[in-house]
Structure formats: C-alpha cells, structure tokens
Amino acid sequence: MTVFLIAALTADGFIARGPAHTPMSWTSKEDKQFFTQRTKEARVVVMGLNTYKTIGKPLSGRQNIVYAPASPAGGPSGTILEGVQVTQDDPKTLILKLSEEGFQEVAICGGATIYTMFMEAGVVDKLYLTLEPILFGSGIHLFNKELQVNLKLESTKNLSETTILLEYSVLK
Numbered sequence: 001m002t003v004f005l006i007a008a009l010t011a012d013g014f015i016a017r018g019p020a021h022t023p024m025s026w027t028s029k030e031d032k033q034f035f036t037q038r039t040k041e042a043r044v045v046v047m048g049l050n051t052y053k054t055i056g057k058p059l060s061g062r063q064n065i066v067y068a069p070a071s072p073a074g075g076p077s078g079t080i081l082e083g084v085q086v087t088q089d090d091p092k093t094l095i096l097k098l099s100e101e102g103f104q105e106v107a108i109c110g111g112a113t114i115y116t117m118f119m120e121a122g123v124v125d126k127l128y129l130t131l132e133p134i135l136f137g138s139g140i141h142l143f144n145k146e147l148q149v150n151l152k153l154e155s156t157k158n159l160s161e162t163t164i165l166l167e168y169s170v171l172k
C-alpha cells in the first residue's frame with residue numbers, strides 16, 4: 001500500500017486563504033489535470049469535510065472518503081455527503097481497511113487538518129506538491145502542527161512554464 005499526499009501550494013507555502021477558499025480558483029489547468037489523473041490512478045481519495053464542502057460533490061471515478069463528525073454541522077449527512085463514505089477512523093485503521101478492500105494506493109487530498117493527521121500518524125509514503133506562481137501572504141499552511149519529517153526529493157517536473165511539480169518520498 002502506498003499512501004500519498006497531493007496538494008497545490010502558493011510560492012509562499014499556503015494551500016488556501018481560509019477554510020472555504022477553493023483551490024479551483026487559483027490553481028493551473030495543468031495542476032488540475034495532474035490531480036485528476038493521479039487520483040484516478042489511486043482510485044480512492046480521502047479528504048476533510050471543509051475540503052469536501054469547497055468541492056460540493058463526490059470526485060467522479062474515485063471512491064470518496066470524507067472525515068466528518070457522525071452528524072456534521074451544516075446539514076444532515078445524507079444531504080451534503082450523499083455518495084461519499086464518511087469516516088472518523090484513525091489513519092492507520094482506515095489505511096488497513098482500504099488495503100483489505102484491495103486498494104494499492106490512497107490519495108490524501110487535504111486540507112491541512114487531514115494532511116497533518118495522516119503525516120503525524122506516520123502513514124504517508126510520498127508527497128506530490130505543485131508550486132503555483134502566486135502569493136497569499138497569509139492563510140492555511142500545508143500543515144497546522146509542528147512536525148519533524150525528513151524527505152527525499154525524487155523528481156521535479158515542469159507541468160508548464162509556470163507550474164512545478166515536486167515529488168518527495170518520506171524517509172522513515
């Protein structure tokens with residue numbers, strides 16, 4: 001099982017201006033294409049409720065797993081979370097269940113709360129970080145707690161003249 005984290009970052013390291021700010025408004029079409037292609041390869045995407053709300057519907061062609069309270073604020077789960085699997089599992093338990101279901105890869109799709117929870121649990125093997133040529137100055141960082149994780153840069157790729165994809169593996 002390979003667990004990868006996938007995120008688009010501003011050049012100053014933010015993933016959003018605030019919890020309701022969608023990446024759709026500021027990321028490149030090349031990043032969106034890479035995200036779709038790579039997460040469809042994985043077949044399963046994991047995200048938090050705030051991120052899911054910015055998307056508003058399940059990502060097609062992938063099993064969608066959303067971290068949300070059993071009865072999320074903002075509406076009955078049957079309405080806003082129709083078509084997704086809601087979980088409160090700890091990361092290791094979720095990865096084990098997905099492995100038992102036959103998945104070989106899992107895409108961790110944010111936001112900061114979910115990225116941090118999976119990184120802290122020590123289950124992330126790889127990171128795909130797209131750097132976009134924009135600055136926010138303040139906002140939501142990739143992670144929201146102190147971490148000590150060493151990475152190996154595996155590859156860099158220009159997705160376009162302005163957008164760079166960094167692929168890291170986590171040194172364990």
Ligand SMILES: NC(=O)c1ccc[n+]([C@@H]2O[C@H](COP(=O)([O-])OP(=O)(O)OC[C@H]3O[C@@H](n4cnc5c(N)ncnc54)[C@H](OP(=O)(O)O)[C@@H]3O)[C@@H](O)[C@H]2O)c1
Pocket residue numbers: 006007008009014015016017018019020021022023047048049050051052054067068069070087088089109110111112113114115117140
């Ligand atoms: N640039 C990018 O690539 C990228 C990617 C993804 C997201 N984002 C952005 O990141 C922002 C959202 O990040 P975020 O950190 O605010 O939120 P988030 O990680 O998307 O979601 C946090 C939510 O997940 C729920 N949750 C977390 N752990 C849980 C658990 N164990 N059990 C049940 N529910 C759990 C929390 O519910 P409770 O607090 O009620 O417990 C909270 O509502 C958005 O602006 C989004 O657009 C950017």
